[in-house]
Amino acid sequence: xxxxxxxxxxxxxxxxxxxxxxxxxxxxxxxxxxxxxxxxxxxxxxxxxxxxxxxxxxxxxxxxxxxxxxxxxxxxxxxxxxxxxxxxxxxxxxxxxxxxxxxxxxxxxxxxxxxxxxxxxxxxxxxxxxxxxxxxxxxxxxxxxxxxxxxxxxxxxxxxxxxxxxxxxxxxxxxxxxxxxxxxxxxxxxxxxxxxxxxxxxxxxxxxxxxxxxxxxxxxxxxxxxxxxxxxxxxxxxxxxxxxxxxxxxxxxxxxxxxxxxxxxxxxxxxxxxxxxxxxxxxxxxxxxxxxxxxxxxxxxxxxxxxxxxxxxxxxxxxxxxxxxxxxxxxxxxxxxxxxxxxxxxxxxxxxxxxxxxxxxxxxxxxxxxxxxxxxxxxxxxxxxxxxxxxxxxxxxxxxxxxxxxxxxxxxxxxxxxxxxxxxxxxxxxxxxxxxxxxxxxxxxxxxxxxxxxxxxxxxxxxxxxxxxxxxxxxxxxxxxxxxxxxxxxxxxxxxxxxxxxxxxxxxxxxxxxxxxxxxxxxxxxxxxxxxxxxxxxxxxxxxxxxxxxxxxxxxxxxxxxxxxxxxxxxxxxxxxxxxxxxxxxxxxxxxxxxxxxxxxx
Amino acid sequence: xxxxxxxxxxxxxxxxxxxxxxxxxxxxxxxxxxxxxxxxxxxxxxxxxxxxxxxxxxxxxxxxxxxxxxxxxxxxxxxxxxxxxxxxxxxxxxxxxxxxxxxxxxxxxxxxxxxxxxxxxxxxxxxxxxxxxxxxxxxxxxxxxxxxxxxxxxxxxxxxxxxxxxxxxxxxxxxxxxxxxxxxxxxxxxxxxxxxxxxxxxxxxxxxxxxxxxxxxxxxxxxxxxxxxxxxxxxxxxxxxxxxxxxxxxxxxxxxxxxxxxxxxxxxxxxxxxxxxxxxxxxxxxxxxxxxxxxxxxxxxxxxxxxxxxxxxxxxxxxxxxxxxx
Numbered sequence: 001x002x003x004x005x006x007x008x009x010x011x012x013x014x015x016x017x018x019x020x021x022x023x024x025x026x027x028x029x030x031x032x033x034x035x036x037x038x039x040x041x042x043x044x045x046x047x048x049x050x051x052x053x054x055x056x057x058x059x060x061x062x063x064x065x066x067x068x069x070x071x072x073x074x075x076x077x078x079x080x081x082x083x084x085x086x087x088x089x090x091x092x093x094x095x096x097x098x099x100x101x102x103x104x105x106x107x108x109x110x111x112x113x114x115x116x117x118x119x120x121x122x123x124x125x126x127x128x129x130x131x132x133x134x135x136x137x138x139x140x141x142x143x144x145x146x147x148x149x150x151x152x153x154x155x156x157x158x159x160x161x162x163x164x165x166x167x168x169x170x171x172x173x174x175x176x177x178x179x180x181x182x183x184x185x186x187x188x189x190x191x192x193x194x195x196x197x198x199x200x201x202x203x204x205x206x207x208x209x210x211x212x213x214x215x216x217x218x219x220x221x222x223x224x225x226x227x228x229x230x231x232x233x234x235x236x237x238x239x240x241x242x243x244x245x246x247x248x249x250x251x252x253x254x255x256x257x258x259x260x261x262x263x264x265x266x267x268x269x270x271x272x273x274x275x276x277x278x279x280x281x282x283x284x285x286x287x288x289x290x291x292x293x294x295x296x297x298x299x300x301x302x303x304x305x306x307x308x309x310x311x312x313x314x315x316x317x318x319x320x321x322x323x324x325x326x327x328x329x330x331x332x333x334x335x336x337x338x339x340x341x342x343x344x345x346x347x348x349x350x351x352x353x354x355x356x357x358x359x360x361x362x363x364x365x366x367x368x369x370x371x372x373x374x375x376x377x378x379x380x381x382x383x384x385x386x387x388x389x390x391x392x393x394x395x396x397x398x399x400x401x402x403x404x405x406x407x408x409x410x411x412x413x414x415x416x417x418x419x420x421x422x423x424x425x426x427x428x429x430x431x432x433x434x435x436x437x438x439x440x441x442x443x444x445x446x447x448x449x450x451x452x453x454x455x456x457x458x459x460x461x462x463x464x465x466x467x468x469x470x471x472x473x474x475x476x477x478x479x480x481x482x483x484x485x486x487x488x489x490x491x492x493x494x495x496x497x498x499x500x501x502x503x504x505x506x507x508x509x510x511x512x513x514x515x516x517x518x519x520x521x522x523x524x525x526x527x528x529x530x531x532x533x534x535x536x537x538x539x540x541x542x543x544x545x546x547x548x549x550x551x552x553x554x555x556x557x558x559x560x561x562x563x564x565x566x567x568x569x570x571x572x573x574x575x576x577x578x579x580x581x582x583x584x585x586x587x588x589x590x591x592x593x594x595x596x597x598x599x600x601x602x
Numbered sequence: 603x604x605x606x607x608x609x610x611x612x613x614x615x616x617x618x619x620x621x622x623x624x625x626x627x628x629x630x631x632x633x634x635x636x637x638x639x640x641x642x643x644x645x646x647x648x649x650x651x652x653x654x655x656x657x658x659x660x661x662x663x664x665x666x667x668x669x670x671x672x673x674x675x676x677x678x679x680x681x682x683x684x685x686x687x688x689x690x691x692x693x694x695x696x697x698x699x700x701x702x703x704x705x706x707x708x709x710x711x712x713x714x715x716x717x718x719x720x721x722x723x724x725x726x727x728x729x730x731x732x733x734x735x736x737x738x739x740x741x742x743x744x745x746x747x748x749x750x751x752x753x754x755x756x757x758x759x760x761x762x763x764x765x766x767x768x769x770x771x772x773x774x775x776x777x778x779x780x781x782x783x784x785x786x787x788x789x790x791x792x793x794x795x796x797x798x799x800x801x802x803x804x805x806x807x808x809x810x811x812x813x814x815x816x817x818x819x820x821x822x823x824x825x826x827x828x829x830x831x832x833x834x835x836x837x838x839x840x841x842x843x844x845x846x847x848x849x850x851x852x853x854x855x856x857x858x859x860x861x862x863x864x865x866x867x868x869x870x871x872x873x874x875x876x877x878x879x880x881x882x883x884x885x886x887x888x889x890x891x892x893x894x895x896x897x898x899x900x901x902x903x904x905x906x907x908x909x910x911x912x913x914x915x916x917x918x919x920x921x922x923x924x925x926x927x928x
Contacts, residue, residue, distance in 0.1 A: 044776065050886055054686045147650045227686050242695075243685045244886055245878045246776035290776035295886070296874050298751060299773035302759040306772065483636065518645075 041286040041597050043579070046300045046309050050244040051293035056227035057212040058140045061149055063586065064293075066209045068241075070589035071249055071289065072116070073212030073232035076107065076134065077203060081594050082265035082275075084587035085403060085502045087207055090258075091129065091233065093189075096206075102198030102539060109134070109189045113256040118231045120221035126254060129213055129233060130188040137213045138183075139176050144169045150210040157202060158182040159194045176216070198539040204501035207588065235284045235593040247291040251284055258283050260581070260594055270583065273340065278581055278596065285581070285596035307602055310579035310595070314572040319390060322574055328392070330574070338577030338601065342584055343570050345394060347401045347499035349507055351565030352379075352445070352460075357524045358491040360441060364527070364560065371432035372561035375443065376417040377425035378467045379460060379564050388456055393567040398554040399507045401568045405542065406504035406550030415555035425467045437468025446484050447494035449475040456494075486518035495522060502587060504550050505537055511557055523562040530556055577601045603916065610912045621904040622672070625897065626665060630657075634893040638683050651683070655894065672901055684892040692883055692895065693902065695782060700867030700879035702785035702795050707802040707868075708860050711810055714803070716853065719814025720841045723822050734811065741808030750874045753801040770797040774876040785877075798871045810856065817852045821845045850921040858914035862906040 052068035054060055060069055078090040089095055093110045115126035138158075141150050142165035154161060160181030168174045184192040195202060205211060218231035230238050233256065236249035260278040263271070270276065278285070294300035297315035304312035314322050322334050323341070330341045354372055356362040361372060381395045394402050396411035397418060412418070419425065426436070434440040443464070447453045457473035464471045476484070484490040497520075499506045512534045515521035533553050540546040573584045578601040581594050635651045636643065652658050656667065671677055677690035685692065718734055725731040754772060762768040771793045784790055821827065822845070830844045846853075867881030880899070887895035919925045 053684050053890075056686075059686060144646075144650050147654070148644070148647050151646075152644065224681075242878060243687065243692075244882070245774070245876065246778065248776050292773075292776045292876065294773070294876065295882075298754060299874060299876060302754065302772045303775065306759065306762055308772075308775065478637075478640075480632070482640065 039599070040288060041599070042288045042290060043286040043592070043595055043597050044290045044292070044309050045592070046304070046312055047247075047291050047293045048297070048300060048313055048315075049293065050295045051247065051291070053243075054227035055230040055238070055241065056146075057210050057214065058137075058143075058146045059149055059227060060210060063589075067589040068247055068291070069209045069212060069230070070234065071236040071592060072230035072234040072238060073209065073214065074113075074234050074590065075207050075209060075212050077207035078590050079207060079502075079585070079588040080261065080265070081583070081585075081591045082261040082267075082270065084585040084591075087203065090207075090590070091213060096203065098198075102195070102200060102202075102541065104192055104194045105202070106186075106192050107134075107190065110256065111189070113233050114254045115215045115218075115233055116231050116237045116252055117254065118218060118229075120215070120218040120231060126231075127215070129215075131185045131191040133213050133215060134191065135180070135183045135185070136176055136216050138211060139164075139180070140214070140219070141210065142168065143174050145174065153205050153208060153210060157195055157199055157205075159196050200537075200539065200541050201501060201503060201505060204503060208501065209589070234590075236289055239288070244293055244295075246293065249289050251287050255284065255593075258593065273583075275581060275583055278594075284593035289592060304574065304576065307576050307578070309576070310597070311573050311575040311582055311584060314574055316390075319392075319572065323572065325390060328572075334574065340575045340577070340582075342573045342575065342582070344573070344584060344586055345402050346569045346571055346586060347404065347502060348393075348568035349399050349401055349497040349499070349510075349565065350393070350567040350569070351399075351495060351497075351563040353493050353495055353523050353563040354561070355485075355488055355491050355493070355522075355524055356526070356560075356562050357488055361443065361491045362524070367432050369560060370428045371434070371440075372564075373417040374425045374428035374432060374467065375464065375469065376561050376564045377419045377421045377428060378464050378469065380420040380463055381418070381565070381567060383420075383463070384456060384459060385567065387459065388452060389567075389569070392572075393569050396566050396568065398558055399510060399563075399566060400504040400550065400554060401499065401507070401566070404499070404502055404504045404507075405547050406508075406554055408551075408554070413555060413558055415558040417558070417561055420463070422466055429467055429469070437470075440469060442470035442472040443492055444490075445471060445473045445492045445494065446481055446490035447473060447475060448478045448481050453494060485522050488517050488524060493522070504554075505534075508534055508537070508550065508553050511553075511562065525557070525560070525562045527556065527560070603919070606919075607912060607916060610915060614908045614912065618904060618908055619669070622668065622901050623665065625900045625904070626661075626668065629893060629897055630661070634891065638891040638893060655683075668897070668901070671898075672905070677898055680894045680898060682887070682892050682895050684887065684890040684895070689894055689898045693880075693898070696867075696878060696880040696883040697865055698782045699785050699877050700872070700881065701864055702791060703798050703802065703871060703877060703879065704864040704867055706795075706799045707806065708857065708864055710799065711803050711806040712853075712857050712860075715807055715810030715814050716846070718807075718811045719816075719818045720845065722811070722815040723818030724837065724841055726819055726822070731815075735815065738808040738811040741804060742812070746805050746870055749801050749805050750870055753797060753804075754874060757797045757800070769793060773874070774878070794875065794877065798868075798875045798877065802868060802871060813856060814849075814853070817849050818845060821849050824848070851918055851925075854914060854917045854921060858910050858917065861910045861913075862903065865906055866903055 047064055047067060049064060052060065052065045053062065054065060055068055055072065057069045057073050060066060074090050076089070076091050077087050080086045080088050091110055091113055093108045096105045096107045098105045109129060109131065113129045115121070115129065117124055117126045121127055138154065140146060141154055142161065151165070156162060158180065164178065164180045168178060182194040184194065186192065212232060215231055218229065219226050222229045228241065235252055235255045237252050239248040239250050241247045260281045260283055263276045263279040266276045297317060300309070300312055301315060301318045303309050322331060323329065324331055330339065354361045362368065385391055385393045385395055394411060396402060397408050397413040397416035400406040402411065429435065429437060445457065447457060454475060461471040461473065481493065485493055497507065497510060509515060510520050511523060511525040511530060512521055513526040513531045516524045516526065530553055533549050537546055537549050571586065575582045578598050580596045580598055585591060635648050635657065639647055639651060656664060671680060677693065678688040680689045681687060682689055682692060722731045722734045758768065758770040758772045762772070769792050774794050778784060778790065778794060785795055826844060826848065827840060830840050835844065865880060867879035869881035869885050871877065872879040872882035873885060883895070884899050887899065
């Protein structure tokens with residue numbers, strides 16, 4: 001009851017403050033964009049599955065938490081809308097700079113960035129962001145009150161931060177005012193962060209939604225309910241959130257100046273799709289955004305088909321309704337309705353891994369390598385792709401997905417043992433000491449219990465039978481699978497990795513010795529040369545020298561075959577004609593502010 | 603009667619305690635925290651989550667704490683792991699949408715099925731009986747999922763696409779964020795609940811009709827029916843007064859078995875039509891391994907079934923004076 005009353009007061013304060021804020025920030029007020037008739041522009045979008053679990057960035061981890069939080073909060077850096085693989089400042093006035101090779105980074109906050117008007121502030125007026133907000137927001141990641149869900153992002157990264165975390169969590173009360181030696185305030189708008197060692201990925205982390213800047217006043221005012229009362233600097237202000245159901249937000253009238261990417265930032269294909277038409281205009285374009293969560297695909301697809309949703313991912317079951325299977329082009333009837341298509345390559349690494357410590361399948365001797373190479377050569381990933389994914393995954397060599405530096409040209413590397421090559425597979429099997437499969441025990445393959453996995457395991461079993469290798473699939477629920485892998489009990493296992501940020505380093509970390517199970521190196525792969533190279537690339541920015549090391553590491557892994565792979569999914573989107581400026585990406589979710597609607601085409 | 607209710611409630615307390623005990627033990631067979639946090643959880647995260655929910659306490663302490671929460675119906679301190687909000691709020695938010703769909707479903711299904719059962723029984727072996735039972739068997743033989751998918755497509759999508767003006771929506775959308783009473787507003791009920799209710803009725807009708815027909819057929823062979831007919835009572839009077847009254851016990855049993863589902867909801871209907879009811883909330887919790895919600899909902903469902911059993915016994919006595927509440 002008290003919370004409800006407080007929320008009511010909050011709402012009234014926001015409404016009132018919204019009106020008063022118009023006076024207070026007269027210079028900064030952005031009225032959003034009405035259509036020609038002056039009507040409100042409302043954008044309806046789906047969230048496939050059941051949506052975010054919290055609107056507090058420090059508690060978020062899923063794509064859907066990201067999708068929701070990115071409308072209310074902002075990070076220091078962000079991906080570029082025109083080229084989501086590149087990064088640009090968002091809350092910063094300029095790119096961060098380092099004069100000591102990436103050890104110390106200097107940041108300058110953008111002027112005129114205000115938090116949402118909210119009851120947590122005096123008079124309900126959002127104040128301008130400052131250095132302390134950045135430090136406070138990062139410190140929240142270290143507070144075990146939030147169960148350290150995202151601590152891994154900054155662990156072992158910033159000078160003195162790990163010590164600060166340990167001290168404060170042991171103390172009776174977590175002191176956010178206590179200093180961190182790596183955080184240095186220069187003034188309200190400028191600060192420095194000193195790292196333990198130069199780590200290039202630090203800049204990517206500052207673009208991840210979990211590091212969004214939040215005001216301390218809001219966290220303290222709302223307490224446990226902060227996750228339901230987002231107060232950020234983002235383009236939208238929460239109107240309502242019914243968990244697992246819907247989320248609506250109105251435009252932030254005080255949103256700082258952000259402009260649609262210029263014409264020259266778009267590729268020729270994007271320009272052909274008229275994505276450049278709003279070049280240089282101030283965003284956001286819509287007044288209100290409404291998300292509906294769809295745990296089932298049918299209602300989402302039907303609502304999209306009725307024109308009630310701006311875009312939709314194309315669910316597997318409806319793919320052939322929209323696309324031609326052979327050409328992957330939109331069907332004529334979709335084109336007639338004015339529907340457009342976009343596809344995205346996901347930064348996926350789908351593989352079947354080996355436990356390198358397993359007595360039968362692990363090891364680095366020539367015989368042990370030959371056994372894994374034989375298995376890899378017998379498995380036909382393209383057949384799996386055609387049968388189970390309608391040919392829509394990208395089969396590639398190495399652990400670095402398409403679109404990232406270190407990914408082999410055309411997806412093929414000479415170092416790879418890609419199947420099917422049965423004569424060579426038999427030869428390798430003989431080298432391994434199992435001529436024609438004789439004497440080789442069954443390969444025990446652990447995977448999660450889904451219909452798809454059961455069917456795929458049958459196919460792999462059939463493929464391996466061709467070289468007389470027996471394959472025994474063991475199905476289990478996901479948590480048991482994780483437990484088996486973490487305890488190094490699974491000789492071979494089915495798994496996947498989605499890159500946290502667009503850098504091959506993130507995938508190469510999966511083979512770094514110190515990350516062995518229960519860490520992310522589920523293969524328990526340990527190679528001296530590899531680990532040293534990995535430690536080197538951590539400190540390097542993008543360069544040809546770094547690319548060469550990525551390739552060397554990739555080929556080293558391919559030679560040792562700690563897994564059979566790889567595949568990356570492509571996501572297909574269809575877009576209704578009334579939604580404009582839309583180029584869906586899953587690299588980040590701060591791009592909804594660039595979308596516009598043309599209600600005359602509904 | 604009140605003595606009886608109190609006595610039955612007291613008898614059922616050990617049953618309920620045993621159910622809660624079994625549920626709590628079953629949910630702890632594998633580590634619920636690891637299952638929820640997934641593959642990349644650190645040991646520190648697992649420890650914090652375990653401590654925050656008191657899972658590191660001895661089992662009897664956890665059991666006692668949970669019983670206190672159930673007795674006081676105070677779930678505000680128990681927060682969902684997946685949604686980070688009090689489980690009590692989730693329950694209160696989820697019950698109204700389920701009632702909005704399942705309440706009318708139960709009422710309409712029972713009414714139609716009883717009438718059809720009566721007609722069928724009175725025309726046993728004749729054409730109307732055969733046709734009605736044939737339809738009922740066909741109805742039973744088709745998967746619920748087929749009804750839902752086809753119902754959604756032909757009942758909402760297609761007419762809406764053809765005409766634009768159609769009262770039923772394909773699914774609940776973002777405009778329906780209108781609080782706990784939203785689905786009880788007539789306009790909203792028609793838009794979002796009426797089609798799901800119709801589908802539910804069609805699904806349930808086959809089973810119920812056959813059941814009520816069997817009950818009524820048995821009643822038609824009773825002496826009192828012959829006597830009533832011999833005394834000149836009209837066919838409809840015999841059906842709706844004499845027979846119906848005497849068949850009330852199995853009717854009550856059938857309805858009361860379904861009563862808890864008014865609150866627990868229908869999982870598939872709620873998932874496909876985006877109705878934020880109890881069924882959908884529970885299935886979400888199971889999918890995300892949201893331990894506090896699963897535990898609380900399971901205990902709540904057990905309590906509901908026990909309560910409906912007691913209520914059934916009371917209704918038996920009200921319907922049939924020969925049944926003594928002793």
